Amino acid sequence: MRVVIAAALLSAAASAAHAEQIWLTMDQVKPYDLKQPAGQIVVGNPAIADVTVQDKTRVLLFGKAPGLTNMYIFDDAGNAVDNLIIRVKTTPAGMLTVNRGVARTTYSCANRCEATVTVGDDTSVFSSVSSQVTQKQAQAAAGAPQN
Numbered sequence: 001m002r003v004v005i006a007a008a009l010l011s012a013a014a015s016a017a018h019a020e021q022i023w024l025t026m027d028q029v030k031p032y033d034l035k036q037p038a039g040q041i042v043v044g045n046p047a048i049a050d051v052t053v054q055d056k057t058r059v060l061l062f063g064k065a066p067g068l069t070n071m072y073i074f075d076d077a078g079n080a081v082d083n084l085i086i087r088v089k090t091t092p093a094g095m096l097t098v099n100r101g102v103a104r105t106t107y108s109c110a111n112r113c114e115a116t117v118t119v120g121d122d123t124s125v126f127s128s129v130s131s132q133v134t135q136k137q138a139q140a141a142a143g144a145p146q147n
Contacts, residue, residue: 019070021085024049024063027118032059032084039076045069047120049086063088065120091118 024030029052037056043049048067052060061071066088073082090097095116096107106118115128 019083019085021087022061024061024086024088026063026066026088026091028063030061030063032061033057034059034073034082036075036081038073038081039078040074042072042074043069043086044071048088061086066090 022030022032031054034057038053038059039056041051041053041059043051045067046064048063048065048069049071050062050064051071052062054060063086068088069086071084071086072080073084075081091106094109096109096113097118098105098107103122104120106116106121107113108116
């Protein structure tokens with residue numbers, strides 16, 4: 001009897017919260033206006049997409065990695081208000097992603113391809129770019145006129 005009641009409640013909750021589909025591009029932010037104020041927001045797989053809450057009716061959705069996840073929005077009473085299906089596509093033209101086993105490196109290819117810092121890439125890229133930035137800042141400080 002309890003199983004039947006639980007199944008009926010889950011079915012009612014699922015039909016009450018319809019699933020809208022949102023497309024995001026990896027490493028880009030998209031604003032989204034909620035249909036009604038939210039009390040809580042839960043992202044199914046935060047490795048694929050994430051959310052930043054601006055206020056109770058507006059959020060920023062961020063595509064982190066290609067894939068599919070969902071985001072449930074609950075009201076202050078804990079009732080499911082909405083279920084968004086979030087699909088994240090790869091980076092736009094001019095970007096190249098190289099996968100070597102589990103290590104990933106993203107390149108920005110304008111005139112030539114150069115490694116760029118991208119969430120989810122191998123950490124060696126971050127440290128390499130960080131050291132280059134530090135070196136350029138030191139060069140700029142050394143060449144700047146002293147007042």
